[in-house]
Amino acid sequence: FGIHDRPLVKNNRIIPIEHKGIKLMSMGFLVEQGTPMIWRGPMVHQAVEQFLRDVEWGGLDILVVDLPPGTGDAQMTLSQKIKLDGAVIVSTPQNLALIDARKGVAMFQKMDVPILGIVENMSGFFCPNCNHETHIFGHGGAAAEAKKLGVPLLASLPLVPELVQASDDGHPLDTIESNERLAVAYTNMTNAVLNRMTVAVEPK
Known part of the structure; x- marks a missing residue:
């Protein structure tokens, strides 16, 4: 979606970025551009948990996870x-x-x-x-x-x-x-x- 903004954090909750009525969250929003992501098992586990637990998704029709x-x-x-x-x-x-x-x-x-x-x-x-x-x-x-x-x-x-x-x-x-x-x-x-x-x- 060509988004490079960082999501806001309010009351320890991550606010997803919204574009054309779609709420978006990505690890790419949380790290500097060009920074390599070295994924190991525990890090992947933690990231998935954080996106499920700490993101303020609100009401959704469907949650799509791109894997x-x-x-x-x-x-x-x-x-x-x-x-x-x-x-x-x-x-x-x-x-x-x-x-x-x-x-x-x-x-x-x-x-x-x-x-x-x-x-x-x-x-x-x-x-x-x-x-x-x-x-x-x-x-x-x-x-x-x-x-x-x-x-x-x-x-x-x-x-x-x-x-x-x-x-x-x-x-x-x-x-x-x-x-x-x-x-x-x-x-x-x-x-x-x-x-x-x-x-x-x-x-x-």
Whole structure:
């Protein structure tokens, strides 16, 4: 989101930074730019706990936690500390990335976290001149993996250079709203996630 401000602290509570109605918190807000983050198990555990316990989230519709790929300490700690309504596994189409996705699905299932589905990111590049789609990172890998694992493919998101630049500049939502292909892809993904969450949290 292009945010470099530090969050305020009031009454020993961290106030998340708000942007376009979204409350945001990141370790990047708490350290100097360019400072390397050397993550070890206890530090990851402490950071996850602090974000859950000490941030003044207030009323939220959904809390989304963006985690690194794989099955590290962050995923384990989060799954142990709170009841998660579901996990969305994000992967690019190539086989190497799908290995991490497969491990992520297995870990969350072992922790009794519902798998909402898989999102294939950077699934294809559309030429701005002729609109031809090129599959730079392969094609259909996430769909095949989702079928193999018995989970839904929630969305295939195109690779759009304008969105990359807009994200660096801090206004990705504006670009998504103004690009019909992106708007449809992200709206469909959002609806698919919400529908799956409704199923996941229904009483058995």
